[in-house]
Amino acid sequence: MLVLVLGFARQSATAQHEAVSGARTVDWDALKPQIQTALGKDWQECYPDHRRISIVDTSDLTGDGIPAALVDYCQMGAYTDTLTLILLENGKPVAARFRDEHGNAVDPEFLEGASVINGEATILLPLEHAIARISYQMNANDSDCWVEKCEGKAYVLNASSKTFDFEPEVSSPLIQSECRKIRRENACPHRSGTPQKH
Numbered sequence: 001m002l003v004l005v006l007g008f009a010r011q012s013a014t015a016q017h018e019a020v021s022g023a024r025t026v027d028w029d030a031l032k033p034q035i036q037t038a039l040g041k042d043w044q045e046c047y048p049d050h051r052r053i054s055i056v057d058t059s060d061l062t063g064d065g066i067p068a069a070l071v072d073y074c075q076m077g078a079y080t081d082t083l084t085l086i087l088l089e090n091g092k093p094v095a096a097r098f099r100d101e102h103g104n105a106v107d108p109e110f111l112e113g114a115s116v117i118n119g120e121a122t123i124l125l126p127l128e129h130a131i132a133r134i135s136y137q138m139n140a141n142d143s144d145c146w147v148e149k150c151e152g153k154a155y156v157l158n159a160s161s162k163t164f165d166f167e168p169e170v171s172s173p174l175i176q177s178e179c180r181k182i183r184r185e186n187a188c189p190h191r192s193g194t195p196q197k198h
Contacts, residue, residue: 028055028069031093035086038093039073042084046074056083056112059126062157068096070124070131072112080113083122085131085164096131097163098155106166108133108155119186123178129157131164132178138186147186150179 028035032053036043043051054072061068066088074082085096100106110133111120121134134152138145154174155164 024065026067035093038095050075057124059124061126061129079115080111080120083110083112099163099165101166130154134178136182147183150182
């Protein structure tokens with residue numbers, strides 16, 4: 001049976017978070033009622049028994065010393081949760097805004113979770129002032145395992161518009177880098193004990 005190494009996204013995010021010092025401490029638990037309000041229709045559209053406010057990760061994505069929060073707010077199914085990015089503006093939680101490569105407002109679906117074969121990850125990248133959405137797929141061979149497909153999008157802060165924008169030429173190398181980490185974390189040895197290379 002394939003055994004996925006879970007937690008790679010959080011480990012990666014934690015390492016980057018530690019590299020960015022000076023971010024002030026925020027009591028996100030105390031802000032949960034306001035976060036729920038900031039979620040608006042996204043909160044309302046989640047089934048009531050699937051709703052929750054859980055702080056997955058925090059990091060200074062804007063470079064101003066004020067951390068943002070990656071928030072898990074809805075359990076989608078057997079293994080996938082829906083996440084969103086919450087920023088603080090004048091001490092008040094607000095949902096981050098995103099734009100596509102044409103400057104149009106978009107609502108990216110940030111997911112987290114893994115089954116035996118499929119995986120979803122959302123990763124904060126403070127050094128790049130970005131958030132990445134990754135989808136990956138493991139092979140289905142019991143004798144060994146590796147990530148045979150990995151793709152995603154990264155949204156990078158646009159300081160002038162205060163939005164996180166998708167720019168393909170910026171996103172592509174960030175996603176390739178994160179996919180390399182995912183492949184390393186999910187590499188399983190052959191039955192003989194020799195690591196599989198891909």
